[in-house]
Amino acid sequence: MSEGLTAEQEMIRDAARTFAQEIVAPRAAEIDRTHDFPADLVRRAAQLDLMGIIVPEEYGGTALGHLAFAVYVEEVAAVSGALAVILDVHSSVGTEPIVDWGSDEQKRRYLPRLAAGEMLGAFALTEPESGSDAASLQTTAERVGDRYVLNGTKTFITNVGVADLYIVMARTGGPGARGISAFLVEKGMKGLGFGQPMHKMGLHGSPTGEILLDDVEVPEENRLGPEGAGFKVAMKALDSGRIGISAQAVGLARGALDLAVEYAKQRVQFGQPIIQFEGIQFMIADMATAVDAARLMTWDAAAACDAAEPFTLLASMAKLFATDTAMTVTTDAVQIFGGYGYIKEFPVERFMRDAKATQIYEGTNQIQRIVIARELLRGD
Amino acid sequence: MNIVVCVKQVPETTAPKEFGPDNRINRAAHEAVVNPFDEYAIEAGLQLKEKHGGEVTILTMGPSGAQDTMRKALAMGADRGLLVSDPALEGSDTWTTAYVLAQALRREEYDLILTGMESTDARTGLVPAALAEQLGLPSLTYASSVEVEDGNVSVRRQVTGGYEEVRGPTPALVSVVKGVNEPRYPSLKGIMAAKRKEITVLDLAQLEIQPDEVGAAGAKTKVLDVTPRPEKQAGQVISPDSPEEAARIIADFLQVNKFI
Numbered sequence: 001m002s003e004g005l006t007a008e009q010e011m012i013r014d015a016a017r018t019f020a021q022e023i024v025a026p027r028a029a030e031i032d033r034t035h036d037f038p039a040d041l042v043r044r045a046a047q048l049d050l051m052g053i054i055v056p057e058e059y060g061g062t063a064l065g066h067l068a069f070a071v072y073v074e075e076v077a078a079v080s081g082a083l084a085v086i087l088d089v090h091s092s093v094g095t096e097p098i099v100d101w102g103s104d105e106q107k108r109r110y111l112p113r114l115a116a117g118e119m120l121g122a123f124a125l126t127e128p129e130s131g132s133d134a135a136s137l138q139t140t141a142e143r144v145g146d147r148y149v150l151n152g153t154k155t156f157i158t159n160v161g162v163a164d165l166y167i168v169m170a171r172t173g174g175p176g177a178r179g180i181s182a183f184l185v186e187k188g189m190k191g192l193g194f195g196q197p198m199h200k201m202g203l204h205g206s207p208t209g210e211i212l213l214d215d216v217e218v219p220e221e222n223r224l225g226p227e228g229a230g231f232k233v234a235m236k237a238l239d240s241g242r243i244g245i246s247a248q249a250v251g252l253a254r255g256a257l258d259l260a261v262e263y264a265k266q267r268v269q270f271g272q273p274i275i276q277f278e279g280i281q282f283m284i285a286d287m288a289t290a291v292d293a294a295r296l297m298t299w300d301a302a303a304a305c306d307a308a309e310p311f312t313l314l315a316s317m318a319k320l321f322a323t324d325t326a327m328t329v330t331t332d333a334v335q336i337f338g339g340y341g342y343i344k345e346f347p348v349e350r351f352m353r354d355a356k357a358t359q360i361y362e363g364t365n366q367i368q369r370i371v372i373a374r375e376l377l378r379g380d
Numbered sequence: 381m382n383i384v385v386c387v388k389q390v391p392e393t394t395a396p397k398e399f400g401p402d403n404r405i406n407r408a409a410h411e412a413v414v415n416p417f418d419e420y421a422i423e424a425g426l427q428l429k430e431k432h433g434g435e436v437t438i439l440t441m442g443p444s445g446a447q448d449t450m451r452k453a454l455a456m457g458a459d460r461g462l463l464v465s466d467p468a469l470e471g472s473d474t475w476t477t478a479y480v481l482a483q484a485l486r487r488e489e490y491d492l493i494l495t496g497m498e499s500t501d502a503r504t505g506l507v508p509a510a511l512a513e514q515l516g517l518p519s520l521t522y523a524s525s526v527e528v529e530d531g532n533v534s535v536r537r538q539v540t541g542g543y544e545e546v547r548g549p550t551p552a553l554v555s556v557v558k559g560v561n562e563p564r565y566p567s568l569k570g571i572m573a574a575k576r577k578e579i580t581v582l583d584l585a586q587l588e589i590q591p592d593e594v595g596a597a598g599a600k601t602k603v604l605d606v607t608p609r610p611e612k613q614a615g616q617v618i619s620p621d622s623p624e625e626a627a628r629i630i631a632d633f634l635q636v637n638k639f640i
């Protein structure tokens with residue numbers, strides 16, 4: 001499984017695995033039960049320098065790249081899908097756009113704190129009336145002198161309320177994609193409010209909810225990228241963000257697979273451990289094969305991204321396949337646990353609930369197919 | 381303040397051990413890790429360095445592959461590594477190990493030597509005291525706290541039923557118990573920095589040691605036989621009628637067996 005990883009990436013995997021297995025795993029069920037945001041675990045991740053993997057070294061990060069990032073997110077997701085999405089959103093869509101589009105001044109101001117985990121990042125594109133059709137968003141940013149005044153409502157925002165910096169897409173011009181600009185909105189800016197965390201099926205402990213923008217004055221120097229480039233900022237963020245979501249899905253699938261194999265070795269029916277039954281063995285074989293394929297697709301997209309090659313197609317295919325795999329594998333894991341899989345005293349149902357979200361966010365899997373087909377139809 | 385932490389590479393600790401025909405652990409059959417007890421010594425060294433400044437050096441006697449486990453200590457924050465490695469060292473016992481470490485330390489300048497309380501493979505706990513003896517240093521073993529001030533090291537020495545406060549002049553050797561601190565996890569920056577830290581490899585000639593003084597030839601002990609630990613016996617099941625009775629039975633048991 002470690003084939004293709006450099007010695008450095010292997011050490012990162014070991015460090016992330018130790019963090020996940022020794023620090024996160026003992027807390028995962030409790031976080032799911034209480035829905036409490038695991039601030040202490042985010043702090044521990046920061047102490048281990050896990051929050052600046054995408055940030056250049058000159059801004060306090062480790063710049064280890066997207067493959068290393070995928071390796072790390074998988075390890076966390078294999079024990080806690082909730083913490084994985086908190087940390088993934090922070091690093092990818094919550095931080096990376098500043099690396100890609102930020103002015104020197106914006107980089108200096110925000111990246112060191114994001115890399116050190118002193119600030120938590122978030123990404124705000126979705127609105128109540130604008131989901132898959134993101135270019136139809138209605139939040140406005142009206143220019144007044146040297147500032148913009150933002151009004152509107154964002155919804156389904158991961159890290160809502162706990163994040164310190166929100167990358168907000170808002171309309172500065174006419175309708176459609178070209179009328180959108182991106183802004184760096186800090187918690188504490190006047191007029192910025194948060195809704196209550198939504199009651200989700202899974203990913204408990206990762207707060208998701210509304211951002212209310214009521215005449216929020218954002219200085220011009222907090223516009224990220226040129227005016228009118230906001231949709232591009234968002235789409236580029238989601239391109240590489242999908243590598244992180246794929247890794248999260250691989251982690252969830254792997255975590256559930258490991259639990260299912262362990263259980264099948266112990267559970268005795270008809271006088272033998274159920275893993276002796278071919279029906280169970282075939283399920284496990286299919287699950288393991290899919291997990292491996294999903295991981296390789298994820299790493300392939302990540303490697304292309306790190307090599308500055310086109311990777312939109314690869315990332316969309318990885319996201320589609322890995323998240324569908326996560327859903328299938330976690331569902332089959334529940335099946336292998338039988339009735340015990342369906343009750344909360346056993347951990348697999350949590351993986352199944354957490355997995356469902358991966359098929360929906362950062363572009364639903366229907367939208368991934370649209371992206372894949374569009375890439376294939378493009379040009380030649 | 382310069383600190384040397386003696387760190388051993390041991391076979392992964394949870395797996396059942398395999399033995400070779402010479403009754404010694406077959407090390408090739410196991411994944412190698414930093415002796416878990418030594419992680420407490422490394423952490424103690426790093427904390428003292430953070431307080432007093434100076435350098436932390438990791439000293440290991442082991443095969444050349446031990447560099448990989450030494451990197452973990454360096455990733456935690458130690459500054460440099462010293463590895464004594466020589467084919468003639470194979471089969472060394474506690475006394476010869478202490479002798480080799482002492483020879484390496486005679487070339488170093490240090491204020492404090494730190495060790496774990498024992499290693500998880502052989503578990504004798506003899507090397508720290510033997511090392512101090514050979515170097516003619518005060519030996520403060522089984523420390524549950526370590527403090528250095530004005531050229532003195534003070535420890536709380538864990539003993540049955542309590543602790544002793546022991547103080548001695550530096551340079552000195554201190555072995556720390558498990559739980560003296562919480563060893564840190566290496567951070568990513570630590571891992572990246574560790575790649576660039578220096579590990580000096582020394583052989584016997586450089587330490588002016590004759591091959592027949594060490595290894596199986598120089599060992600003062602010989603492992604005659606190994607026997608697996610007896611199977612765990614079935615426990616005793618009690619069915620008290622009340623929580624009070626249960627508490628009394630447990631307290632009696634602990635007292636009769638001198639646990640309390």
Ligand SMILES: Cc1cc2nc3c(=O)[nH]c(=O)nc-3n(C[C@H](O)[C@H](O)[C@H](O)COP(=O)(O)OP(=O)(O)OC[C@H]3O[C@@H](n4cnc5c(N)ncnc54)[C@H](O)[C@@H]3O)c2cc1C
Nearest residue numbers: 123124125126131132156157158357360361362363364366
């Ligand atoms: C847990 C969670 C966290 C999230 N975090 C964030 C976040 O941090 N930031 C953020 O901006 N958003 C976030 N989202 C929002 C998420 O990205 C959207 O839910 C998603 O883009 C889909 O939008 P929608 O919910 O409005 O569904 P809709 O767009 O209304 O889609 C409904 C259904 O129609 C399908 N559909 C839509 N258009 C087409 C089409 N053209 N062809 C075929 N089928 C189509 C969809 O696939 C889906 O099945 C999060 C969502 C969840 C559940």
